[in-house]
Amino acid sequence: MTSSNLLKLLNYLKFYKRDLIILIAALIGVSVSLLALGEAFRELIDEGLKQNRLEAINSAILSIIFLIVIFGISSFFRAYIINNIAEKIINKIRIAAFSSLINRKIAYFDDEKVSSIISKLTIDLELISKLIINFLSFFIRNFLILCGAVTWMFFQSQKLSLIVVITIPIILLPLLKLGRYVRTLSRDALDSQSEIIAKLEESFSFVRTLHAFNQQANKTNAFKELVAKYLSRTSTRFKIRSLFFATTISVILSSVILVIWVGSIDIIKGVMTSGQMISFIYYAIVAGLSAGGIAEVISEIQSPLVALERVFGLIESENEKSFEDSADFKISQDIDMRLGLDIEFKDVEFSYPTRKGSKALSSVSFKIPVNSFVGIIGPSGSGKSTIIQLLLKFYLSTGGAILVNGKNIAEIDTHSLRQNFAYVPQEPNIFSGTIKSNIAFSRPDAPHADITRVAQATGVMEFAGTLPAGLDTEIGERGVKLSGGQKQRIALARALLFNPQVLLLDEATSSLDELSEELTLAKIQEIMKDKTIISIAHRISSLKNADEILVVRKGEIIAHKKPSSLLNESDFFTKILEEN
Numbered sequence: 001m002t003s004s005n006l007l008k009l010l011n012y013l014k015f016y017k018r019d020l021i022i023l024i025a026a027l028i029g030v031s032v033s034l035l036a037l038g039e040a041f042r043e044l045i046d047e048g049l050k051q052n053r054l055e056a057i058n059s060a061i062l063s064i065i066f067l068i069v070i071f072g073i074s075s076f077f078r079a080y081i082i083n084n085i086a087e088k089i090i091n092k093i094r095i096a097a098f099s100s101l102i103n104r105k106i107a108y109f110d111d112e113k114v115s116s117i118i119s120k121l122t123i124d125l126e127l128i129s130k131l132i133i134n135f136l137s138f139f140i141r142n143f144l145i146l147c148g149a150v151t152w153m154f155f156q157s158q159k160l161s162l163i164v165v166i167t168i169p170i171i172l173l174p175l176l177k178l179g180r181y182v183r184t185l186s187r188d189a190l191d192s193q194s195e196i197i198a199k200l201e202e203s204f205s206f207v208r209t210l211h212a213f214n215q216q217a218n219k220t221n222a223f224k225e226l227v228a229k230y231l232s233r234t235s236t237r238f239k240i241r242s243l244f245f246a247t248t249i250s251v252i253l254s255s256v257i258l259v260i261w262v263g264s265i266d267i268i269k270g271v272m273t274s275g276q277m278i279s280f281i282y283y284a285i286v287a288g289l290s291a292g293g294i295a296e297v298i299s300e301i302q303s304p305l306v307a308l309e310r311v312f313g314l315i316e317s318e319n320e321k322s323f324e325d326s327a328d329f330k331i332s333q334d335i336d337m338r339l340g341l342d343i344e345f346k347d348v349e350f351s352y353p354t355r356k357g358s359k360a361l362s363s364v365s366f367k368i369p370v371n372s373f374v375g376i377i378g379p380s381g382s383g384k385s386t387i388i389q390l391l392l393k394f395y396l397s398t399g400g401a402i403l404v405n406g407k408n409i410a411e412i413d414t415h416s417l418r419q420n421f422a423y424v425p426q427e428p429n430i431f432s433g434t435i436k437s438n439i440a441f442s443r444p445d446a447p448h449a450d451i452t453r454v455a456q457a458t459g460v461m462e463f464a465g466t467l468p469a470g471l472d473t474e475i476g477e478r479g480v481k482l483s484g485g486q487k488q489r490i491a492l493a494r495a496l497l498f499n500p501q502v503l504l505l506d507e508a509t510s511s512l513d514e515l516s517e518e519l520t521l522a523k524i525q526e527i528m529k530d531k532t533i534i535s536i537a538h539r540i541s542s543l544k545n546a547d548e549i550l551v552v553r554k555g556e557i558i559a560h561k562k563p564s565s566l567l568n569e570s571d572f573f574t575k576i577l578e579e580n
Helices: 002-049 054-102 114-156 158-205 207-212 216-269 274-300 302-316 384-391 414-418 435-442 448-457 460-464 484-497 514-527 563-568 570-578
Strands: 343-350 361-368 373-377 399-404 421-424 502-506 532-536 548-553 556-561
Touching (some): 002 054, 002 114, 002 274, 002 302, 054 302, 158 207, 158 302, 274 302, 361 384, 361 399, 361 556, 373 384, 421 484, 435 460, 448 460, 448 484, 460 484
Parallel strands (some): 373 548, 502 532
Antiparallel strands (some): 343 399, 548 556
């Protein structure tokens, strides 16, 4: 799994071939200039200082300065290019993940926490960025320098080289053994981090409820427990890393001391020159530090490898892709919906994926003719909202069929189907921005005149007109500056601007007083003349102009009645709404 994910990540590099060529050239420049410094030091000592030759000293110093300049220029391009490549790749992955997620079936979001998704698209992607930088920059650079230093050492002294080479496996092998364990610890730490983000999002999203019940202290204590859990999971990982690096440094220093001791004896015996000795020690230190650097990279990539697995798992989840991505999905012939939609439920059965043992709808059958106003009533949890969610194809029915203009909804392209529906939930989704931008969300290219028209029809202008910036007033995150009724009016305006064939209202006027609701619905009916309205409501008064009312109880349609009939049967209506 890890190797396949790495290959997928490396596949993104094909988009940046020019940058890669510059990066490789920079890495070679860094490695060669750093390695050549050792030979320049040897010449400075053996050819200059030892023989008292000024021109040899000057030549060696100029060589060192030249190599430092090459090292500096190469380091600049290495750092700039690798960070640039990493950022580009991360944004490509982020876009791919967002595109994949935003098109998932609604059922996916019943199980997956939004905070977990945000964590993967932020923290995990930052870790993947470090993986790219560590591999393409530090690992390759240290590998080149290690190979070059070991090769140069063998030219100086094979005996001393063997002392250094023996220490390299001592540094690297234990870490490779610990890698799997460290990866498990990293996965646990990332899970804890996701839990912290979830708690933060939940607490600040519902801060008013939290304050209303004086639960600040309890929430703080719960947050402390999560943080403590995260720290305990990271503590072991840090302990292992710290122990390893302390051992690594000790091994490197010990090998250098051993080299100095053996080399000093060889100088006395005349086997090595002082310059060769200094040069060798330089290469030994460089090799040791490069081996330690490789070990550090291997240790550091454990968390990014877990993050890589999580993010690619998010993108490639096969179970919750959109309906159109299913292998057995077949788009039927085009359906002309311009003249309205005829809707029919035929023995529809449905259970939510998260509650498969419980039926939300059972043998539901009804027809909604073109250009009609149909109301739906029933107690909470009876299946009213489920009917609308199935009609919008948020889920596919588990039995029976839903027909639109005679065609099974399962075989109609989802995007084309939803072009004909506008949906207003009881809890309207208001985005940060202005009143106008929220209304125009359904039709971003809508003329200002159309936006103003629906704003007037739904009563938005009644409160927007009293604000200094009118429709351009900023309303805060999730519309925090608005009342519940104002949010519902904006949501209604948004739906009407979409100009649908069918308007779906899920208790969409519940926050309005009875008079305001009656006036608003009258204007909506005027705009939706010759079109279909399906409205879920608790107040029978909001459905008095409906052509028919469906009564739902425990997932079944128990009655099709005219509003006047229901009003005359107040006992029946009261019993239905009060039933649990």
